[in-house]
Amino acid sequence: MNDSMITRMRQSGFAAAGYRMVLAATLLALSGCRQSVPAPVQQSERPATAAKDTAGDSASASGNTTRFPYAVTDGLGRTVTLARIPQRIVSLSPKNTEMLYAVGAGDQVVGTTTYCNYPPAAAATEKVGGFSAKSLSLERIVSLKPDVVMSVGDLHVPIIQELDRLQIPVIAFSADSFEGLFADLQLLGRVTGHEAAASALVSQLIERVERVQQAARKIPENERVTAFYYVWGEPLSGAGPTSYFGEMIELSGAVNVVEDTSTRFPRLTMEVLLAKNPDVIISSTNHSDLISGENSESRPGWSGLKAVQSKRVHLMDGNLISRCTPRTVDALELMAHLLYPAHFTVPKAESMSDPANGHQP
Numbered sequence: 001m002n003d004s005m006i007t008r009m010r011q012s013g014f015a016a017a018g019y020r021m022v023l024a025a026t027l028l029a030l031s032g033c034r035q036s037v038p039a040p041v042q043q044s045e046r047p048a049t050a051a052k053d054t055a056g057d058s059a060s061a062s063g064n065t066t067r068f069p070y071a072v073t074d075g076l077g078r079t080v081t082l083a084r085i086p087q088r089i090v091s092l093s094p095k096n097t098e099m100l101y102a103v104g105a106g107d108q109v110v111g112t113t114t115y116c117n118y119p120p121a122a123a124a125t126e127k128v129g130g131f132s133a134k135s136l137s138l139e140r141i142v143s144l145k146p147d148v149v150m151s152v153g154d155l156h157v158p159i160i161q162e163l164d165r166l167q168i169p170v171i172a173f174s175a176d177s178f179e180g181l182f183a184d185l186q187l188l189g190r191v192t193g194h195e196a197a198a199s200a201l202v203s204q205l206i207e208r209v210e211r212v213q214q215a216a217r218k219i220p221e222n223e224r225v226t227a228f229y230y231v232w233g234e235p236l237s238g239a240g241p242t243s244y245f246g247e248m249i250e251l252s253g254a255v256n257v258v259e260d261t262s263t264r265f266p267r268l269t270m271e272v273l274l275a276k277n278p279d280v281i282i283s284s285t286n287h288s289d290l291i292s293g294e295n296s297e298s299r300p301g302w303s304g305l306k307a308v309q310s311k312r313v314h315l316m317d318g319n320l321i322s323r324c325t326p327r328t329v330d331a332l333e334l335m336a337h338l339l340y341p342a343h344f345t346v347p348k349a350e351s352m353s354d355p356a357n358g359h360q361p
Contacts, residue, residue, distance in 0.1 A: 064195040072187060075153050075174025076160075082169055085193040086147030092159070093131060096150040096173060097122050098325040099185055102201060105192035111144045118319060118327075133158045142166065148191070176264075177244050178209065181324050205329050209251065212336050212344075216253030219343055227254040227339060228273065228307070230283035236273065237265045244324050252336040252344075254280070270301045280339055281307040286318040314338045 071081040090111035091097040097116040100109050106119070111126045113136070126144060129136035133156050141149060141159075146168060151160055153174035163170045171191070175184050182202045189198020227249045229239035238258045239245035243265060249256045257276040258266050281296075296302050296313050307313055316338075321331045330347060337344040 064190075064193055066190045066193075066195060070191060072171060072191065074170075074172045076157075076172045078170075078172065080148075080169050080171050082148060082191055084147070086169075086191065088145055088147045089192070090128060090141050090144055090146040090149045091116060092128070092136060092149060092156055093152040093173075094118065094319075095152065095323045095325050098323060098327065099173075099188055100150065100192065102326045103185055103189045103192065104194040104197040105188065108192060110146065111141065131155075138162050142168070150188075176324050177242075178247055178328070181244075181326070181328060182206065185326070201326060205326060208329050209332065212332055213251050215343060216251060216336065216340075219253045219340060223340070223342075225254050225279040225339055226257050226276070227280045227282060228257045228276070228278035230281055230287060231265045233287065235267045236270060237267050238273075240264050240266050244328060245321075248328075248332045248335050249282075249339075251332060252339050254339045274301060274304055277305060278307050279310070279312065281305070281313045282335060282338060283313075283315055284318040284321050285315045286322065287315070 068084050069081050071079055073079055087108055088110045089100060089105065089108045091100055091109055092113060094113065094116045097109065097112045098118055100106060101119050101122065106121055109122070109125055111128045112122050113129060113131050114127050115131050116122045116125070126140070128140040128144070136156075136159050138159060141163070149163055149168060149170045151170050151172045153172050156172065160170045160172060173184050175181060182205065185198050185202050185205075186195075189195045229243075229245040229249060231237040231239055231245070239249070239256070240261045240263050241247070241250065241256055241259045242262060246256050246259070246264075250259075257273075257278045258268065296308050302308050316331060316334060320327055320334075333344070333347040337346055
């Protein structure tokens with residue numbers, strides 16, 4: 001995401017004072033998405049003789065414009081048609097679960113994975129297994145009689161194939177960028193009957209991203225820092241500019257030390273990292289046993305890094321930073337503060353991106 005993204009959104013009719021319903025189609029049509037995102041949806045017209053009490057008419061009456069049957073092209077390029085607004089949804093990933101609750105479809109979610117721990121209400125849903133395809137129980141999924149299953153890209157291909165065989169609709173989400181996130185939220189709003197809520201949420205998330213970007217532009221050049229997002233230790237890998245972690249570094253006004261690559265998570269040697277010598281290193285608490293505090297100082301070669309010497313190795317909540325969801329904007333605001341504490345205030349402890357959990361963004 002960069003200045004041109006924000007400009008395109010503004011020129012497409014988005015305004016801080018309010019959103020327009022056309023934003024959904026505009027966002028889905030954006031050509032600058034860095035990762036694979038659901039393609040623009042194609043709407044199927046209902047027969048003129050369709051009953052007035054169909055899901056499509058109900059959606060219109062509630063302020064939604066989507067008409068059913070409704071066909072979408074998902075993150076795997078599959079065309080999926082929903083006959084009506086789904087009332088029973090099974091989510092196969094924490095990311096999808098968070099997004100469903102965020103757009104207001106929480107009451108329609110009947111099944112999730114054991115890793116779906118946010119918002120808290122998701123804990124009360126039936127569990128269909130873990131996150132990997134091997135850990136998921138096809139029997140449990142089918143027993144919940146879902147109208148649609150929300151999966152994640154190529155990670156769930158085996159279970160998707162089985163559900164296709166059983167003629168249970170599955171929509172795969174593969175976006176892994178800010179633009180992709182916004183497109184996913186709009187698409188979820190459409191297919192679940194919560195267009196207005198999704199549009200309002202996306203509108204407000206964009207405003208918050210833009211505020212970070214505007215504040216970052218004001219940071220003097222002599223205060224700019226270099227940063228490295230630690231993705232993995234064996235092999236040593238960082239976040240490239242085409243990942244949303246890289247986008248957050250850029251939006252915050254820092255220089256990504258591995259920005260000269262088109263690879264999302266490039267591998268590098270310790271010698272290369274020492275040569276790049278970042279001012280700040282950021283990672284997830286999932287790696288706290290490897291790079292937190294004394295652990296980073298004792299790792300071979302790490303004591304020579306400026307970030308370690310100045311104690312600027314920061315760990316962010318893995319549940320917050322490791323999922324591309326509305327809370328990714330919370331993570332962006334926190335990362336900006338960690339990179340430039342003098343220019344960005346400490347974000348509020350409570351997430352403000354989760355209306356389904358009692359807070360309005």
